[in-house]
Amino acid sequence: MNLENKTLKELFDLVDKIGKKRYNRLTEQDFSNYKQYDHWRYINSNFGTGSTQESKDWVTDHSDSHCPICNIRYHKDNGRTIDHKLPRSKYPWLSMEFKNLWVICRDCNQEKGEMDWYEYERYIFIRYPKSYSDLRIYRPIQLIQLKKS
Ligand SMILES: [Zn+2]
Structure with missing residues (x-):
């Protein structure tokens, strides 16, 4: 498909179409891998939240004082969360x-x-246009390429 001659609106329509399609059919192996991961999340942790000291440290090391999307300063009731760029589901x-x-x-989470990531970029482009160009550095390009191959 040649994307170069398409207008922005045509690209958005395409993203909409692709993003809404559930194109991954999960195998038995996927489920068994997932169960393993799920178990790992709860080791040494509070079962309800799945947060461990390691995950708390990771959050501190990988965040600024402000949310990269809405630019609101993190506070107690609107705290930092770990998000999966490509959704777990x-x-x-x-x-x-x-x-x-x-x-x-x-809130952003x-x-x-x-x-899906590109649906989300489209959403940001419309809802938080000022953040859009900064957010492109977070694109999980390697993961998306991995999936294609
Ligand atoms: Zn936010």
């Missing part, structure tokens, strides 16, 4: 891949929900 095998994780605020 569609990419369970990437749920413990550190390249797939980043720190954003709770909820807004993002199960959006």
Whole structure:
């Protein structure tokens, strides 16, 4: 498909179409990998949140004082959360891949929900146009290329 001659609107329509399609059919192996990961999350942790001292340290090391999306300063009730750039529901095998994780605020995490990455970029482009160019550095390009091959 040649994307170069398409208008922005045509590209957005395409993203919409692709993003809404559930194109990963999970295998038995995917599920068994996922169960392993899921177990790992809860080792030494508070079972309810799945947060460990290691994950708390990781969050501190990988975040600024402000959320990279909405630019609001993190505070107690709107704290830092670890988000999966490519959502766990569609990419369970990437749920413990550190390249797939980043720190954003709770509100942004909820807004993002199960959006696929490019759906999400489109959403940011419309909702937070000032943040858009800075956010492109977070693109999980390697993971997306890995998936294609
Ligand atoms: Zn935010």
